[in-house]
Amino acid sequence: MQRTFLPLEPHGLDCHPKKRHKSTSDQGSGSTTNTTFPGGKLISDHISLVSHHQMAVLLEEHDKQPLPHCDEVFPWLHGYSGSKEPPRGYRWTAVIRSQPLSHGMIENSGLLKSSLDPHEFLMAWDHRKHSLESVIQDVAKSVTLSDDELKLLIHACKKYKLFPFLVTDADAQGKYGAGAAKNRVCSSTPTSQPNQSSGWKQPGMFRRFDLQVAKFIEMSHTCVVYCLNETQHWTSCHCQELAMLVYVARKCVDPLGDFKIGILNTKKIDPNWWGTRPMKVEALQKEKVTQLASDFDVASFNNWDRDLFYRERLEISKMSSASCVSSEYSTWCGNSTDFEIFRLTSRLSAHDSAQNNGHIVTGHQNLNTVVRLPNLATSNQRTVDTQLFNFPHPSKEWKFFVHCTESSALPELSKISKLLKHVQSEFSIDHTVISFPNSGSLGLGNLNLDSIKVILNTCYLIYCVGKLTSFGSLIYCSDGYTEASFLLVAYSIFVWDLPLDQVLFKLHKDAQRPFFLFPVDLQVLGHLQILLRELSPKRINTTTSCLEIDPDLFSKMFFIKYQDNYNLAQLKGPLPSKVLPHLYLGSLEHAQSPNLLQELDITNIVSVGETMPWLSTAISRQKTLKASQINYSQTVQRSNVSVTMSSSEITRIEAKSSKIDNYGSSIVEANGFRVLHITDVDDNGEDRLLAQLDEALSFIDECYKRDEKVLVHCMVGVSRSATVCIAECMRRLDCDILRAYLYVRVRRLNIIIQPNLMFVYELCKWQEAQGKRRTVDWHIVCRAISELNRMYF
Template identity: 30%
Template structure:
């Protein structure tokens, strides 16, 4: 969990400012601004006053201990508060979300009354920001989905299907903004890259020198992977980023002609004829209207910060005129330099001033690492290994120490080598001494098709015969002691066809037995499309009668015929599967996988499970309609899963498709059981769902974010505590530090604002969805 520095800030900022080289000092930086800027003069005057106003000796923020009580997870009303800032228009309005006394922060007008919108802008220090941010994270534990939805679905767009759909439950309803206060964080720095000339004398943590000695002793220790000297990722395009910080253009509109930012919150266009319950890309603009907005920059209080803050004030005024919100929202400006965050509040820093990652999570990169971790090379039969292409590349980089003599890449346009080509490879391999490192030679590279032909029985016959011969060749080479790696890009899709075919041929087993061996004994995740299932059934028959001297292969199990779609439900943890309604209805498959309990989220399978001796939790009152809440069902559902695990069983969680309701439950369980934050749990489940893209709707993602806050800040009672404390198991995620590149943050260790989380999910989905 983030450990916020609650101690009093240094009595003076003079030591830190004295260490700034003259050409990097905020005043010097501001003096280079264009003279035509209307705020340049005001910003320059404010800079000199910065040291004496940022830390008023007698004006402190309220204690964090009163920021949030410990509301019950099932009691959304406990998030309301009636304490308000004196003089605000919402003084007697019960609100939800962030609860702070804005009068505790000095207005900009106290220093420069003529600055644009000076009365509406308040100044805060880095320590005060840390306090506000933790209050915001804590507040999420008590904000029920119905508080902010359907408003965050963007039903306030007249003439759209979205507006019509969400008005059905409340005819003629206009869906006004809710009485809720969130937090949006904006960086005013342009994309100029990391600070180019900052010297090591301003390094952080243990590297700090006397120039920062006043606070180095209390600064939180930094991870070795986050310092400029040891990061292997290289600098980020944008430096000096706080966790949850957004760029201005993600929240404010741009003038289409000039490209200049405007004083209006972004309202992305929406299709007029379709309803979308997953408008993640729309959230930064929609949520900003319900938020206090914090603006900061590398240089602290500066002209760019004040210009951006003024635009946000104008955007809030436009929003107030258009939507008539129930609350007054505020703009807060951080008046200290970013290095104070680096030195005293390192847990809040996503990217430091050098451009190196501290706590930033790249969702696409993390998803890739999760996939590589899941599909790392493993042996499915003697000397035959399956893995991903990254495994193949790493093995080849170990010159003289590679494990594999043959590497076979599976892809859809591959051609199986001819008999003469394979014999040539055999002669080459058999001539090599197998255990003489000094005689190392690079592996032989071959390929195999990943899928069957598009059409034509003759083409299928040819492929099946070629596969039989190739399987025999691989078995011969493996039997001679040479190791073989079969790989593909993701480590499970393109290799599945050949993997199952090889097991049928090598073990002379039915296709159903090959499925179970690969899943349960070889412990490999794989995914087969229905069309390739037909090809493998034909391959099974051909292998059965290929050699009359051998007994025929027994018939596959019945479950392979009963509406089986070609793939098992996705194994998220060794005891936890995520699937669809067809999976839950296939009793034979459930028994074969050892599944002892089923959770049905809104899609019932009837009474068949009870007769089969499978425990069943049927959760009916939850639809994937953008309205139904799921948080009320999480405690009982997770407790049911935990009881099955403790009793040595396995659980399948399903809905209709297995991407939204059931995925939400599984993510929530992974967060609690494995003690990982929402981002880590979401990406883990997403990667292990294989070729099926999980898509919890906005309401369900809000519930998960609330669940994360409850796990971090609230005593959930003995039942759910058992789920959380049961995490020391052999699931491969709990306490997994085997892959140094993949460090999953603990619950509460990297919580995001709603708009930042939604933005990251939107960017990730853009790679897969049109």
């Protein structure tokens, strides 16, 4: 699954799709008229009030509770809930917010740790499709409620636009879910049978991260509703209504369960309970026009429970921050954040600029990340800004900018020619921004002589700016690589006079520049490189106002087959993803390209559940050893790579049917590579990695100590191998699973990593086994993953 990203504007840190910064004063209370119940007490015996002391005890119990063993919760976590009861006996506490803060406060502040919104686990009610009264009548047949409780329940459903059913309720999904018959307002009679939990093996069910919050509600011993606005929960808030809604939803799916529903009845909140403290709308303001992060931005960053989308954009801006790809011609490549920050800081006074120089980032850094940042303090805003963002400081001021976007067409040749004449005559350039099409949008079919002239002369213009003026250029796009990679590679071929494959390796190894080329880009550049190199300044010393293309050469370029010595056209990306200086994540096709790995200085491979065909041959010729039998301290003499196979020759060998070895994992040395071969692990939601994870990490650690690089791969490089890489990052970066997941996810570039539920759960158990304190709950990890992936699936 490929992905693209939105730009991270420095003044738009609050531009989350869910409007996370919205003030309650802007939206009113966001609620319907409150229902007042007489007597000044809770109307249901199923709901209790929770004091400050009781809440402290509940949260302490929750924090001390270890995760259940996999056998206890799987496959129950995979599917909808129906015939099988949830796991019992766990002292979990679910914390649920009933409503935002009062007027003048930021809506998404005042959040307790791991707090949930009812819309994350209850089924949505569409009044156009279902009669609420009819649904409640059906509920009343299975859940005994008094008249006042029914009244409260109906009011809650209308207020929240929710059904009193968990999204994991198989029976309710069968009757009222998206896949059910479109029942009209006059009827709630189902026409199809519900999807029972026995169907978890259906495609996609073992990646239902979106169901895990509701699953957690089912497992929780106590659910506590809070609002922080009131302590009189029968007069002016919605806590009582939501508590009743949660009670009925839980009762419908778990009628025999022993659980409690409470309402937090105190305004006293211990400091360690906060995820995001209550903040007034003034916290959104910035004291200076050059300030990048507001106090609320900092508070949001510190709360890793929520809004991983925000941190993902920060991480992307760090990972792909501007780096120099041609120091000779002062050409840089970066992202939209670099452009905005440079535009913003270029207006600083000389004094402020001198102060900022102490926090300048001049190019790519191997561990350029927000993942390792501790909680930030707002006492020194300049320090906060420089921790969250890179401040580009090129040796020559940028004046020429090429913005690559999906919506852009090729610039007019007349405009490019005019700019070239100005640069060549005046030896200068004004602040200029031009647009250029995104990578993957230019195919051989829509290329003609005029369009190729534009591409060629755009590269020539970037070169002339760096060669003839005292200024530099920035090629940029939203995420720093997706849209800009085609132009970046075309320009590099032009100025370096190198073939396509060598340019890719030089960008990766020397410039350390992330890029992602689509197959169509490789196809076009494979032919276009003939013209780009023929007219390269390395070959021709010219100052012509516009480069011309020889018609004969133009005709021949489409008939000349370029050499693809590394099978790049068959690879996604096309290089494996560099996660850490010693760690690469890729696919079986990458592992099956020894020449490519050798060029990247990769001499070690971890094969997770897959077998390269050349490895099968090597194994049949030599004895294999268990991972525990290898003496890592011995120096291994590696022979030259002698095996090359195209992807068309790759045949998948199922680990469970293979007779290669009986160990589950073995180490083989062949064709210049040391390979840890892990078998019997499929991405099916059932197979586990935890038992072999330590072996994989031990193998990677020895590679690290020998200062060698290692490729971890499975079939595609998104689940099994990604799980191993996440664990390595947890260890190497000393961070929890959520931060490591984000770190790996961003560096996989346009490939979405998708470890299944079992693997993610095992990573949480592995973190627990290392003696690391759980900083983010399991269901919150799942919620974050679900939110990140929602825009792509």
